[in-house]
Amino acid sequence: MVYLREFQLPSEEQEARFLAGSLENKRTCYGSRYPFGVFLNRSVPPLKLEEITILCGGNGSGKTTILNLMGEKLGLGRKAVFNRSSFFDDYLNLCHERVDRSFTAQVRSGSRVITSDDVFDYLLDFRCMNENIDTRRRELLEEYTDARYANFQLRSLEDVDRLRQVVEAQRRSGSQYVKNRLMKDVPGKSNGESAFLYFTREIQEEGLYLLDEPENSLSPQLQMELLRFLQDSVRFYRCQFVISTHSPFLLSLPGARIYDLDSDPVAVRPWTQLEHVQVYHEFFKAHAREFT
DSSP states (O other): OOSEEEEEOOOHHHHHHHHHHOTGGGOSOOSOOTTTTTTTTSOOOOEEOOSEEEEEOSTTSSHHHHHHHHHHHHTOBOSSOOOOOTTHHHHHHTOEEEEOTTOOHHHHHHOEEEOHHHHHHHHHHHHHHHHHHHHHHHHHHHHHHHHHTOOOOOOSGGGHHHHHHHHHHHHSOHHHHHHHHSOOOOOOOOHHHHHHHHHHHHOOSSOEEEEESTTTTOOHHHHHHHHHHHHHHHHHHOOEEEEEOOOHHHHTOTTOEEEETTSSSOEEOOGGGSHHHHHHHHHHHHTGGGGO
């Protein structure tokens, strides 16, 4: 399903005209007029999107900027904040989008921007949860030891809870005592496994998802798993993806439309012709004998 069919950035002429006529631009207190100027040295045609569209280019090529502009233009949900200068809305007003009639309010509400910062925050929350469990476990073990060897006598009804604690400690092992009072451990996973799990939980049926470098934290094997998950989400669950990535695994997604943001004009290219993929290719060719 293609919900977002086309996205167009302002032309060089439109940028120049706005900056020349903007009173704000004449003020000297602004250190940046971002995103004005990001694409001034390249001709960027209207971006025609498919079920999977990939934006590829070096640092500073504007991959993330385009995703942010798309997300804001369409009003998509997001968690992580992003670089938003005083001129962002002015630039956004010069952008144009064309959506399919299938992009209903319900689909829009389920669509979102997912960045590497979202994944990183999720990994931190996951780690903090496990650390809190470990802290509580230590506290319960100390409580168990104190109760098991306590010289306790029931003196009033106020001591009933303490009596129950002592009796249970004397009847059970330390691990049983702790398990009865502690939530089950969150299953231990590596950062990569947790990151992959994050995508499988966040990406639901019938949605437009803008993914900013989803390969971060993922091993090559998990990148291949993500590739298959994205394919299935398109094929069976009516999802559309616009992805910013350097991953050769994700770039090889069958049927993906790949924009090379390093070229002038920006053009659609096969993934095997991208400069950084060629670097990988030449590197492995040079070491081919070491693989035999």
